[in-house]
């Protein structure tokens with residue numbers, strides 16, 4: 001039986017753990033990082049990003065896919081330029097982009113247009129014209145409207161179509177994280193629209209060589225059977241009816257643990273699902289994870305502003321609010337707070353930000369050690385959909401980002417000591 005104290009340490013791993021009383025991340029004392037970078041600051045470890053990427057790459061290899069695979073990083077998760085440039089240098093992945101500005105940014109970070117796959121909806125005329133400027137960029141059309149607009153701009157080209165199998169998958173069935181399900185969503189072409197989509201593509205001489213689907217985010221091992229069903233359904237309803245298809249993009253959505261009861265995603269089981277569907281098919285598999293690659297590579301360093309008991313709740317305030325890392329507030333995804341130093345018994349506190357909104361609560365009833373004399377707090381899992389989704393609400397959008405280089409591939413000169 002785990003003690004309360006031990007169960008609070010579910011997130012520990014080799015590069016993020018307490019050594020004695022001090023919390024260390026990527027080889028650095030968190031207290032020292034907070035002193036050096038100030039707050040609020042996001043700190044990403046490229047060593048962790050690389051490990052995550054290599055783990056997924058190994059799982060794809062293990063799936064023994066006869067037509068091979070392509071690993072794309074969904075840059076909407078985190079577009080910090082040093083991180084994208086470092087990813088490009090690994091040579092392990094291309095990019096999944098979802099706006100013309102993202103394409104431009106990925107290219108400026110060293111990716112070639114032919115390493116980028118574009119999937120997005122509600123495209124304006126101007127969006128389509130901008131995308132058409134990039135020779136080699138591959139575009140997945142997510143609606144009849146997009147097929148028509150792309151066909152007018154680039155008749156005779158190859159396209160993908162994003163499809164919607166009317167079934168989704170997500171962390172703990174969180175419907176805010178599902179892109180497809182029983183209720184209609186804006187994402188992708190439905191089965192009943194497929195005939196019209198094929199006719200429209202034909203009318204512009206477009207060849208549909210890819211089927212794309214991404215039906216939700218954050219799935220872990222218990223949800224793998226749903227993901228398996230989504231793939232089976234898309235193969236049967238869509239791929240089987242598109243004779244020119246050579247590639248199937250099974251989306252992103254691979255999740256990481258957020259609370260003690262979440263296990264890590266079993267990549268061996270994940271790989272077995274891919275092998276089951278594609279091990280005997282001459283179809284290239286494409287995946288486009290964001291969260292899995294970067295989420296647990298990032299900490300948010302926060303300055304402590306106050307501690308006060310109101311009624312029966314002990315509040316701890318910090319110098320940034322939900323607007324700079326919106327997932328906890330928008331999607332009920334808990335970002336566990338940690339103290340840079342751990343001593344004495346744990347106490348329950350509620351961590352809140354500096355924004356005038358009732359939803360500005362970072363974490364209710366967190367177990368934290370004595371904070372007297374500590375100047376900062378950190379939140380884990382802040383590497384994805386945090387800085388990239390930040391807003392300037394209440395004019396409190398200021399924050400900074402830092403990438404700690406991977407010591408295995410960088411010289412001592414560019415690694416903070």
Ligand SMILES: Cc1ncc(COP(=O)(O)O)c(C=O)c1O
Pocket residue numbers: 074076077096119214216217218251252253254288289290291292
């Ligand atoms: C089309 C598409 N692909 C990939 C992703 C990346 O998802 P995740 O970060 O959950 O892996 C998203 C995110 O919403 C998406 O919309």
